[in-house]
Every structure is written in structure tokens, then in C-alpha cells.
Amino acid sequence: MEQSLVDAGTCRKRLILTFSPDDVAEALDESYREIDNYVQIKGFRKGKAPRRLLEKKFAREAASGAAEHLSEKNLEKALRDSKLKIMGAIEKKRGDGVVAAGRSYVLEVEFDVRPEFDLPEYRALDLTREEIKVEDAQVDERLEHFRTMFAHYHEVDGPAEKGDILNVDFKAEVDGKEFMNMEDKNLRVDGEQLFGLPYPELVEKFSGAKAGDAFGIELPLPDDHPDPELKSKTARIGISVKKVERPDLPELDDAFAGNIGMGSLADFRQRIHGSLARDAILAARARQEQEVIDKLVDATSFPIPEETRLMAEKAFLEQRKNEFISQGLQGEGFEKAMEEVRGEAAKRSERQIRWEIIASAIADKEEFKVSNEELAEHVGALAQSYRTTSAKIIQRVREIDGVGPMMREILDIKVMQLILDAAKGAVNIGEDASADTGKANARAADSVNGGEEPAAAE
Secondary structure, eight states: EEEEEEEETTTEEEEEEEEOOOHHHHHHHHHHHHHHOOOOOTOOOTTTSSSSHHHHHHHOOOOOOHHHHHHHHHHHHHHHHHHOOOEEEEEEOOOOSSSOOSEEEEEEEEEEEEEOOOOOOOOSBBBBOOOOOOOHHHOOOOOOOOHHOOOEEEEESSOOTTTTTEEEHHHHETTTEEEEEEEEEEEOOOOOOEETOOOTTTTHTTTTOOOOOOEEEEEEETTTTTGGGGGEEEEEEEEEEEEEEEEEOOSSSSHHHHTTOSSOOHHHHHHHHHHHHHHHHHHHHHHHHHHHHHHHHOOOOOOOHHOOOHHHHHHHHHHHHHHHHHHHHHHHHHHHHHHHHHHHHHHHHHHHHHHHHHHHHHHHTTTOOOOHHHHHHHHHHHHTTTOOOHHHHHHHHHHEEEEEEHHHHHHHHHHHHHHHHHHHTHHHOOOOOHHHHHHHHHHHHHHHHOOOOOOOOO
């Protein structure tokens, strides 16, 4: 076998493997032996059929098998010997021709490679410092949330008050075109949102409403509404009130805390404080991770593999497409929304690829590896996050891209951890203080869902 490597574009290579007639003959022999051992030909035991008969019946299958043998035995070794940092998929460009005795065979593949560049300093980044602080008012608000979850409701004839639930029919239109129509929806007279839309006057407008009332309001839609036709427009909302229900709230005392699984109300407050602190820390950590990416991407300059970037752009667009579909966009509104994100997709995918290249180079420099234990731990975390089993996660990984992308994801995590550990002003995650409160959340949700009170208001 002869091999050569040539440029095929920016950060892209073509590997050419040329197999001699002797190489082809050896691969055909192996292919015919496998066929003979697996098929039953009348008058012959398995493994004992004459070669000429096999050639007559299975020439096409043998040629295909021989091509696979040549590729499997030599391609991986040739790629490994090249010592190139391959990115993305390996694309076959040639090799689907005829494999025949007495003839040579050529296999050509193309792939993107990681560009060469000088790594910037990444062990002493100066990150924006954030003060993590939890106010008593936040704890009080979370306690009230739990209290509301355990409330029992009774129907009232009088006007609605703050905290009540209105059962309504709800219609919304813009420029005479209806874009939302819901029946028998529960609306809590509280907060500052109306079915997910910002509406600070909600409590004021809906207090005093009674069963049988029907009225309209005007609601300015946000500038970032996913439907371009609705951005910055004014929606006209029609609401019909069917009934008003009022909560009977439990006392906020040690007995209530005991129902949640806590020793006392003071203990419950402490757990909630820890959960809120944990949330604030994780949010600050996420912002610092993005700051790390921005600093290192902006500090480097190198060409990027175009095919890999296009694949990232395609994945980004597919994700946004699914989001728009889940939001109910269709027709012209959907097309306009997709057109708007296409310009964003190119920029975002380029920065994503640049970070992946930088992280890969750092992982190589630090000689990071992924152990079986780390892989198992990562799979377990994914299974817990998606509420499934590790076996199903592994099956899904094998069906899609194989274990390679998951290992690169683990390496990226290790690289980010290294950078943050060495950075100035990095947030320390520390112990998971939210575990007990998370369990209390689950117990409260189970209790509410198992009762006969109305579903949680939207």
C-alpha cells in the first residue's frame, strides 16, 4: 500500500491510499473465506465450497467486503501515523469503485484538521469578581412559594384579590390577526407576567374581577419576541372570567416545615438560603465561563476549518428551528424568524469552533486524558439530568456520533476547570447546598399533584 497526504482547502487534508493488485487479492481472499463460512451452498459444507462457485454467486458481495477490509485495516493506521489533529467527520471522496482481481484500488478521504497557532496565556486570567449575596426577602419569597404549593382552594362569589386564581378563556390578537387562543386556563392574580408575557400591572388590572366578567386589555409585546411579526407590537387581549378561587394557606410554622421533611422552620429557611446561594453561584460561574471563552477567542487569530464550521452552523440553525416550532411559529412568521437567525448563526458557529480548537490545544498541551471512570461519571450525570438510565444514554451516543464527541466534551470541562482554578476572581462552587431543598421541592410537587386542588396557575 502506498499513501500520500495533500491539501484540500483551508485546514483540510486529503489522504490517498493506493492498494496494489496483491493487496486487493489478499483482501478478496479474506472476503471469500468469510462468505464461505457464513453461507450454505447446496452440496457443500460451510467453508468447503469451491472458489469459482463463490465467485459466480457472490462476486459483488466479495468486492464490497474486500473494500471494507482494505479500509478497516489501513485507514485508521494511516490517520494515526499522520499525527494530524482531525476535526469533525472523515468524508469518503473515492473508494466506491470496483475491487477486482488483478487491479489496484484507490481509497481517498478528506477531513478537517486543527490549525497551528500560539496559545495565549490561560493560567492567570483576571475575571470579573462577583459578590454572591442572598437577601432575606428572597428566602421569604421562596417560603411563600412552598406555602402556596400546599394551599387548598375554594370558589368565591366576590371580587378577586391578590393571590387568587382566575379560571379564564383568553384570546390575543395583533393587527386584527389572532395569535393566541386558550380556554379554561388558570391565571394567578399575582406576579408581573400574563401567560409568559411581561405585564407589570397584572395585580392591579385583575383585582376585583368576578365570575362572568369579560374585558379587554392592551399589552405591549417585547422587542425580542420570537415571531418577527409580533415584535414591539401591541396585543389586544380579550378575557372572560369563569370563576374565582381563593387559597387557604397553611401556617408558616414548624409543623409546616415538618410536612416538607425539615426539622423546623428555621432549618427550612437555612436550606432555602443555601439553595438560593447555590443558584447564584452557578449563574455567576456560567458568566465567568463565557468570559473565559471570550477572552481566549479574542486573544487568538487562526484560520478555521470551513466544513466543521458549516456543521456547527447547521446544528445551531436546527436547534433554533426546533425552538420556533415548539413556540407554535408556522408559515410566514416561522420563515421570517429563521431568516433573522441565519445571520447570527455564522458568527456564533465561528466563535464556537474557535473555542473548541483552543480547548483542544490546551488539552493536548496539558496532556489531559479521559479515564473510564470519568466517562462513566459523565454518562451517569447525563442520565440523572435527563431522568433516564446510563444504558439508554450510551445507546443514544452510539446511534448518533459515537463516544468521541462525549470525550471531547469531558476534555472541554477539564480545560475550563483548569483555567478557572488558576484565574483571579473565579467563583468557587463548593458544596452542593441545594440537595435537601431539591428533595423538599420534589415532595411538595408530589403532594400538590396528588391532591384535588386546581392545577398550578400559569
